Amino acid sequence: MLKVENLSVNFGGVRALQDVSFEVQTHEVLGLVGPNGAGKTTSFNVLSGTVRPTAGSVTYEGHDILKSSMHQRVTFGIGRTFQIPQPMHELSVRENLIVAQRFGRPDGKVKQERIDEILESVNLLHKAEADAATELALTERKALEVAKALATEPTLLMLDEVLAGLETTSKKLFMQTLKNIREKYSLSMIVIEHDIETIMNMCDRVVVFNFGKVIADGDPEETFRNPEVVRSYTGEVPA
Numbered sequence: 001m002l003k004v005e006n007l008s009v010n011f012g013g014v015r016a017l018q019d020v021s022f023e024v025q026t027h028e029v030l031g032l033v034g035p036n037g038a039g040k041t042t043s044f045n046v047l048s049g050t051v052r053p054t055a056g057s058v059t060y061e062g063h064d065i066l067k068s069s070m071h072q073r074v075t076f077g078i079g080r081t082f083q084i085p086q087p088m089h090e091l092s093v094r095e096n097l098i099v100a101q102r103f104g105r106p107d108g109k110v111k112q113e114r115i116d117e118i119l120e121s122v123n124l125l126h127k128a129e130a131d132a133a134t135e136l137a138l139t140e141r142k143a144l145e146v147a148k149a150l151a152t153e154p155t156l157l158m159l160d161e162v163l164a165g166l167e168t169t170s171k172k173l174f175m176q177t178l179k180n181i182r183e184k185y186s187l188s189m190i191v192i193e194h195d196i197e198t199i200m201n202m203c204d205r206v207v208v209f210n211f212g213k214v215i216a217d218g219d220p221e222e223t224f225r226n227p228e229v230v231r232s233y234t235g236e237v238p239a
């Protein structure tokens, strides 16, 4: 369903992505892993449209993504969260979702019942009228980030370090919430996380990045035993 082929991105002299290819199948959860600066978030940015690649192609459900606007990509079903939660200031939790839903739906219409359903599925219904910028704890801000992405009615949900910074119990609960929404909304997912246990727990497959290149792609358990992957985590510079 998503096909990324030979993607390259340069920021001045920095080669953030070099000839990167990977795919995501329908209902699959793909993990993107690798050390800091390896190119994971840049890949998300290319898919969602905030970074333009220097080469490569991306298709989603037959659509040529790189020729599409950010808004078109959302209406094709590509939704994402951001590493740093970005609630809209001076709006309630519910109003944040209304804005996201208007943006995501081709007809721009608001479906209140869907908003309530999403808030319930991420355990935020009791905070629906709270001020999103000032009245939410960290886990709730992260849940809102996921809820905003869900409000755009995605079929592919891209999660950028949504579990980072949570303590063990909250992380486990949040992971279960993500699994539940995957089933409820029949989602495919791409998950960026540093925590290998989380990736093993959530993902059907992983793609490992190092210095802007894909160095492995496969079953999580096997991939984390791959010596080149282990070396990338211990900081060895490739020859």
Ligand SMILES: Nc1ncnc2c1ncn2[C@@H]1O[C@H](COP(=O)(O)OP(=O)(O)OP(=O)(O)O)[C@@H](O)[C@H]1O
Residues within 6 Å of the ligand: 011, 014, 015, 016, 034, 035, 036, 037, 038, 039, 040, 041, 042, 043, 209
């Ligand atoms: N807007 C930008 N301008 C210049 N360089 C950038 C920009 N965005 C990313 N980079 C560089 O591109 C490379 C890849 O960064 P990217 O954020 O994709 O890595 P990452 O794997 O997501 O890292 P992390 O795990 O730390 O989030 C890094 O060297 C980074 O400094």
